[in-house]
Amino acid sequence: MNADTPPPRRRMRADAHRNYERLLTEAxxxxxxxxxxxxxxxxxxxxxxxxxxxxxxxxxRRALLEALMGDRMQALxxxxxxxxTARSPFDGLATWAxxxxxxxxxxxxxxxTLMQAVEDETSELHAACTAVLAAGEELxxxxxxxGEVRPDVTAPDLYALVNAxxxxxxxxxxxxxxxxxxxxxxxFRASAPDR
Amino acid sequence: MNADTPPPRRRMRADAHRNYERLLTEAxxxxxxxxxxxxxxxxxxxxxxxxxxxxxxxxxRRALLEALMGDRMQALxxxxxxxxTARSPFDGLATWAxxxxxxxxxxxxxxxTLMQAVEDETSELHAACTAVLAAGEELxxxxxxxGEVRPDVTAPDLYALVNAxxxxxxxxxxxxxxxxxxxxxxxFRASAPDR
DNA sequence: GAAAATATCGAGACAGTCTCAACTTTGCAA
DNA sequence: TTGCAAAGTTGAGACTGTCTCGATATTTTC
Numbered sequence: 001m002n003a004d005t006p007p008p009r010r011r012m013r014a015d016a017h018r019n020y021e022r023l024l025t026e027a028x029x030x031x032x033x034x035x036x037x038x039x040x041x042x043x044x045x046x047x048x049x050x051x052x053x054x055x056x057x058x059x060x061r062r063a064l065l066e067a068l069m070g071d072r073m074q075a076l077x078x079x080x081x082x083x084x085t086a087r088s089p090f091d092g093l094a095t096w097a098x099x100x101x102x103x104x105x106x107x108x109x110x111x112x113t114l115m116q117a118v119e120d121e122t123s124e125l126h127a128a129c130t131a132v133l134a135a136g137e138e139l140x141x142x143x144x145x146x147g148e149v150r151p152d153v154t155a156p157d158l159y160a161l162v163n164a165x166x167x168x169x170x171x172x173x174x175x176x177x178x179x180x181x182x183x184x185x186x187x188f189r190a191s192a193p194d195r
Numbered sequence: 196m197n198a199d200t201p202p203p204r205r206r207m208r209a210d211a212h213r214n215y216e217r218l219l220t221e222a223x224x225x226x227x228x229x230x231x232x233x234x235x236x237x238x239x240x241x242x243x244x245x246x247x248x249x250x251x252x253x254x255x256r257r258a259l260l261e262a263l264m265g266d267r268m269q270a271l272x273x274x275x276x277x278x279x280t281a282r283s284p285f286d287g288l289a290t291w292a293x294x295x296x297x298x299x300x301x302x303x304x305x306x307x308t309l310m311q312a313v314e315d316e317t318s319e320l321h322a323a324c325t326a327v328l329a330a331g332e333e334l335x336x337x338x339x340x341x342g343e344v345r346p347d348v349t350a351p352d353l354y355a356l357v358n359a360x361x362x363x364x365x366x367x368x369x370x371x372x373x374x375x376x377x378x379x380x381x382x383f384r385a386s387a388p389d390r
Numbered sequence: 391g392a393a394a395a396t397a398t399c400g401a402g403a404c405a406g407t408c409t410c411a412a413c414t415t416t417g418c419a420a
Numbered sequence: 421t422t423g424c425a426a427a428g429t430t431g432a433g434a435c436t437g438t439c440t441c442g443a444t445a446t447t448t449t450c
Contacts, residue, residue, distance in 0.1 A: 112366060119368055157374055157375070160363045160371050161363075163366070164359040164363040167363075168356075168362075171306075171310035172310065172314070172351070176351065176352070179355075180352070180379070183356065183382035185382065186381070186382035187379055187381035187382030187383075189382075
């Protein structure tokens with residue numbers, strides 16, 4: 001994954017590219033196993049590189065997380081677009097929301113970063129977040145038009161719900177994210193469908 | 196607040212009690228201003244005490260937070276009991292949930308501690324959490340009986356919702372906790388009231 | 391194949407958590 | 421009142437983590 005991505009504008013030196021990839025790989029493994037707060041120093045060590053090298057490629061933890069999440073976010077947006085053709089607009093929305101929650105849960109503690117990225121225009125992830133938000137908005141719009149969700153539910157509401165549910169799931173021992181998400185989605189529903 | 200609370204079993208030495216109170220006061224101020232992650236070292240300094248003294252009284256950050264929250268939690272439980280007489284059971288529940296969210300928001304980043312405390316039987320706060328959960332359950336039960344909430348909504352669901360909404364509010368720049376809480380509560384509502 | 395450009399290295403400054411042996415203060419009992 | 425054991429405090433220091441930067445090494449380019 002993320003095989004040939006030279007992130008800055010000009011081409012990277014061969015050794016630099018190697019280290020860059022190695023760092024991403026190790027970071028992904030470490031974050032998946034220990035959460036998004038795992039020591040950067042330890043990641044550099046695991047990647048067989050001095051910590052200065054890590055900071056050279058990724059000035060902040062967020063930059064590293066963002067490099068890791070970019071593709072994933074785009075994929076999530078794409079999934080959203082596919083679900084636009086779901087039989088029931090509401091179900092499409094709900095399915096997507098669940099996928100988004102799984103996505104957030106990939107690294108424990110990731111939610112906060114994702115919430116910040118959406119508001120911070122300078123974030124590498126901002127474009128990806130915008131795409132995700134747009135995907136959410138399309139799903140919402142369709143459900144709204146079908147009279148299946150309340151007219152005042154916004155894409156940021158959906159985004160916040162997904163991340164908050166993921167957060168709650170991380171805090172509870174039989175993870176409670178699913179339940180919270182379900183209730184929240186029910187709350188989005190227009191009160192009297194038709195029957 | 197918390198004027199005369201000798202927390203351990205045997206009476207505390209006068210100077211120890213003084214320091215204990217001083218630490219609580221400074222910690223409350225610092226956490227309120229800078230969030231629950233504020234440096235313990237700095238709190239000790241502000242309290243005019245060596246950091247070893249702080250650790251002597253509060254072995255962990257959580258212990259300090261717990262000492263700070265105990266009374267507050269009990270008060271929240273009491274508020275719940277009062278709201279049992281609200282005109283509409285659902286409104287009583289909703290009002291209480293909002294109060295609980297404000298309560299969680301007292302220190303930025305507190306939510307995680309509160310979520311852990313409810314599950315950890317060894318926590319100082321566990322009893323207080325249980326009281327809060329019980330208060331929530333009573334409000335839920337009343338609303339359930341009145342047919343105003345779904346039968347499958349539990350007190351832990353309510354607790355998780357409140358804390359998750361508080362968390363979300365901390366992450367968003369016009370705080371979105373209120374909205375999320377509202378949607379969640381709507382999701383708790385029984386589908387077809389009567390009209 | 392050597393200069394220029396680009397990366398890496400790792401020591402060290404800094405901040406935070408937490409511990410512990412030496413020291414000080416308090417309260418009680420004679 | 422005194423004095424001493426118990427209780428409490430102190431602050432240096434071990435440790436972990438973040439982040440920077442001058443010296444050094446590797447690649448690329450011509």
